[in-house]
Amino acid sequence: MKITLDDKARDYLKKQGVEDVHVYVKGCSA
Secondary structure (H helix, E strand, O other): OHHHHHHHHHHHHHHOOHHHHHHHHHHHHO
């Protein structure tokens, strides 16, 4: 599951931005 989230996060980062991805990753982790 973690790998899938990482893959999606990468796509999100490319579509939204590094900053947006940072928040997304933090929210998922927390």
